[in-house]
Amino acid sequence: MAVMAQIKGMSIFLKTGLLAFCLFGCISILTSALAAYTLHDRLTSEYVSKGAAIATAIASASQEVLLGRNAATTQAMIDQYLAIEGVAYVFVVDSDGVIVSHTFVPEVPDVLKPLPKSKHMQIVTELKVESLGRVIDICAPVLAGVAGYVHVGMDKELVVSYFWKAIFDMQVLLFFTFWACVGVLYLVTRRISRPLDQLTEYARRLAAHDFSATIDIRTKDELNLLGRAMQSMGQELALLFMEMNSEVDKATGELRDHMAYLSAILDNLADGLLVVDVTGKITVINPAMRKLFNLSDKDYRDEMVEDIFPCEVLDMVSGVRNCSSEILSAELPLSSGRIGKAISSSVSISEPCSQCLGGVILVRDITKEKELDQLKTDFISTVSHELRTPMTSVLGFSKIIRKKLEQVIFPLLTHKDSVSKPIEQVRGNMDIIVTEAERLTELINDVLDIARMEAGEIKWRDSEVSLAEVLRQSRNSTKGFWKAKGLEVELDIEEGLPFVHGDSGRLVQVVVNLISNAIKFTEKSPIVCGVKKDGEFQEVFVKDNGAGIAPDDLELVFAKFKQVGDTLTSKPEGTGLGLSICRQIVERHDGRIWAESDPEHGSTFHFVLLSGRSGVCLPPETKQCLGRVFAPKVPPEVLIPPKPEVAPLILVVDDDSALIRFLEEVFEDNGFRVCSATNGEDAFRLAQELNPDLITMDIMMPFMDGREAIRCLRSLPATRNIPVLVITALSGEQGDGGDMALTKPVDEMRLLEAARVLLGKRDACKSCLVLGEREGCDLESLSLLCTGDIAFMTEKEFWECRGTEFRGTVFIPAEEYRNIDLERLTKLLGVSIVILPDYGCE
Template structure:
């Protein structure tokens, strides 16, 4: 191998390496372009070496390039000119250099450079065979320099490298493709290259040994080639036949699988199309990918093809909000109630379509939305709630008569009959005692039935969403202490200890004071009820962003099988045939509803014979809540009516009360109670008669039922309160309905529900009559002028005498001068200047009721001290 030949191989090899390196870089990057140009330049040098050498041979020139770098020996074998490569080597460098330039520069088609590379391989292979067959003319041309054996081998390797540079394109693609043709090409190519030269060598060896002449040798070569390639063809055909059989089987199985998939898809489509629930599949771009007829009907889109349409152009409101939320976090599952056409309601559930990929992890493909029309269920729930409410309400009317007349009978017996009966006879004495006990049983059971009706109404209204919640910032510890104080008599009657573990300065929660007190009293009462000895402990702890309340008792405990039933309606756990404390079975379900409304959780832990622990958690109020001027005026008026009243006036002489009720037994019961208190009573059986008597008699007070024929009580109250002749008459609503909000908006003064406690009724009547025609004095203190004017306008319209103050100085001056019955003051202003403490402790206004307007929305906190 001459020096120029070696240099050509080095440059060609480096050029090929540079081309492979630049293929791994980013397209059009600066480094890739630099490597491409360098590879092209090196291939061009290889081309130039071959071209100049051939020119020297053809024209007899000597450019001095043969010994440019190295001097050749003068006695070198097979050399026509010192240092000059063989003509066939120069020709190969010419074509491989040109092929390298075409590869590096991406010129012409791939087949062109591959044809040049294949040509170089054949020339080199011919030289290789020359050395194998010892035929000089195959590697040397006349007296010119001969191609060395290792040069031929190097050219073959270089050509193969060029051919494989782009093996997936052009001529080489047939060898690398993954199919039957590629498999056959890969099998036959080595045999086609190796076997003919081997057979030629055998025939040539026999010929040189004079075993046969030329004609026989050529015939043998032809026969051997036929046999060898026939065997190769048979072997490949057999292999291809096996592959084709597998392919046919695979295609048959694929057709079966496709048919099964089509059947499954048709079955699935039939299921989807016949679903009663609406189905909507949305892709990542927010476009409809699939839907079913139920969805089209739910939204009134019959006759429209929604596929491919943008969701925002088809659907509105809550559904689009759900889609937006799920796109932010596809792993969540969201539910919401949405509006459908024709006044229907739908319950929508949406989830992301997430697939697991080993390489890329979880990927979201879109979202699927399922909508159920819950209109019928809501109507059934409403009918059930209305039915329960109606039945419970209708029970109140006869129950009022039963309890009322029973108390009248009890009072008359104790006051007028029993004192006249001689008690010397033991039988008479026992009879009197039995009669008294029986009456007490009637009253006790009537009160229990009243509690049951109230609980049924409570839970029915909670389930129907008709409860009005009054949220305010509360100290949970203060609620717990008040509940313990309220249930003190229960502890004393059973002789057990009440323990309280309540930290001071607990963070506030946002809740309904009355409802939370109801929960505490219910849980503590239950604990006392089922504890015969030991103690009941109320403990409050802060756990993260929640307060956790635990009511722990040492009572009989609850069996494990009954723990799941504790919060079910009308369920009382344990043995129903044994003697156990009575209850309605609704107290704990009501507690559960209340706690869950406040965003909390309630549960129980218990072991039979070792006591129970009922616990619930409530979230803390959000810190830094902004002050709002939105006032609950109805709640304020109710607080005023309930709190800012003087003591009842027992002087009932010449006071006339109009009793209005369509039930004669109720009217008679109320007449007897009021007459017994010294009032004069007149009656009306319906709303129209009530209005006529109110205008004619102008009674001092009206006791009014709501549910009456011709005109209901609310309408009667509205007429009377809007008539200057009757607007000053106090009105007490006495009804089976619990719609206090409506009553207070009309302007009634008291709202009592049947069955009414006669003492509460007499006290309310006495309190209202003691006011006469005068007005209650209220001092309003607030720095916000808008709030001040709004409250003043509302309270003056309701008959109050109002005095205003805009700061703490005016508040103190006006309070000392006017001596109001109530002071309504902004809680922030009161806390900043200690207004309550100043007026009560320093200015002697200890009997004034303070009503604080809280900084939380809808929160109006009443004074814990009411004189």
């Protein structure tokens, strides 16, 4: 320790000594230079003054001598001046420049002969004489140069020797002075360094958390005060460190417990947890995540996500690594055929600076939920069939009973006064039965629609739709409702609106629901239903003058089973599902629906849809050509004489006998012939035997269901063109191979309208078309093969008129079939091809 202190003391001394040496050196050099310059200047001036005095004295004394040309006297006079220190030579020249006397031996050097002269002043010249060295020559005129000039030379080498001797003596003195100062400096630094060494050592021990150290400085200066202050600070630091260590131990224990708690939570978390950094490396993975993806117990930290997990997880990781605030969700395939729901979000901090740390992904096994959803769907399908089928019978027979009572029974009893009141009661009761059955049907439809929409099982029929036409159709559909209440529904449609892309039927359902709600909750006309263009969108609005909706309820009205008002003290108006269904339909069309309301002036419901491309209009000639193909009208002379009219035969297929009876009564009352079957096998057999004009088909039936039965019917040429009207309890089952579908319970008017439309198509399907000329054809022979009208056209006209949509029989004359593209014709569905022999067409 003493050696270290000595080294530190020497270090201070060396640094201070080096600084002192530099300062002393600079001072000594500057001082010596100044002294040397001053000494040299003063000596030179003295020598010049001395030489000038001697020259002046000689010039004054030698005037008469020079004028008398007494050289010996002059020589004797100047020789005595050589005894003066510093005088190097003296010589006198006359006015002609002839040297009269001199002190040189043997003669005056040539360098002194041409020296400058002045008649009025002394001239001082420095020069170098070979035998004398450097001299200072002083030239003084005698009698203004009339008698001559006196030259006195002062030895400058003597000045230089004095100069260097003085410099040497000064440097010796400075040398000893410097080392004396160094000694004093060493003693002073030693006195200062000892307390500093003590302070340094004390500070080092404090830094090492050794608070037991002491310091003993016995000086009476600032260092003593500093030592006491540091010792006091050390004591305070000792207390602070004791408290800090206590708090650190406490915080460490709490952190350890917290980390253990978090680790236990992550390890026992039912959902899988995956945390990644911004580079895609795994930082945290819990056991549930390993189990979901069937991973081993290996430590996957610092491994890349793409090396461990499937691409679906990688897609979610890529979505959160860019640190967007969006929360992503998706379904992922898990191990063992399971399904998971994943939610991912970015992880970032804002303190001390904004920084993204990566992302976190939570995965939950939703296999059971998916199975429950499937069970729910199956349950809905079963319940829909079990509810809608009897509801069809209840509602249908109720309407038939009411119709029979009004048309047959009540007219027979009108003349009896005693039965007028019971008749009114029965009429009112029947109205209530029909109304409540329709209300129950609406409830069933809403529940099934919302369930199927949430399950994503609704089949959408998108096309180019005119919202103006949607509004007109919706107004007409609700006409009976608002007329009965004494209200008016006005249309406000902007002109020139383009089409939108969507499901026309579903959009009508939205507008009908909004108009129906407005009718329910308003007593004052008018209800305004309009559409206008809003940039790239079209905005539909329905405005009423009712009581309005509270601001807090504007968003709640779109929730399922939510109705505004007090449902405990007032009767609910509807199921509370209508607006929720509207929102689902609008959002499916990438639109938005909202409500605005003034509690004093009514409510307005809006929804917007993106404008789409308008439909392509067919040219008039194409429409005419299509008319020739699908509704051929040929001149009377080429038509087959009409056959006796026979009522169309309708085959009713359903496993519910009550519904069969209802459909039979409806069709028979409207002049149709009816036969029935209770399963798909019987329906397929009867269709081949009877060749009905129309088949109504239920979907859910025993043995062979409706879908299989339709496939079998379409597979045979004899039954392929029989139109099939699907009557199903499953909402959204609009396909299944049928030509049209109605959902139970079936409205009588809609049923009859659909039947007549399909029967019209059946007639069109009986159309016959000849790819050849009318002249030369045996029409009587063709009538045996074709029961419908006959049209004639070339092959080019057939394909230009959308021949791919033709359904019927195509006759090809034998002489023309080699020029016809038979391969292309045989690929058309619903088309039969007959090659006519020579006697058919010449």
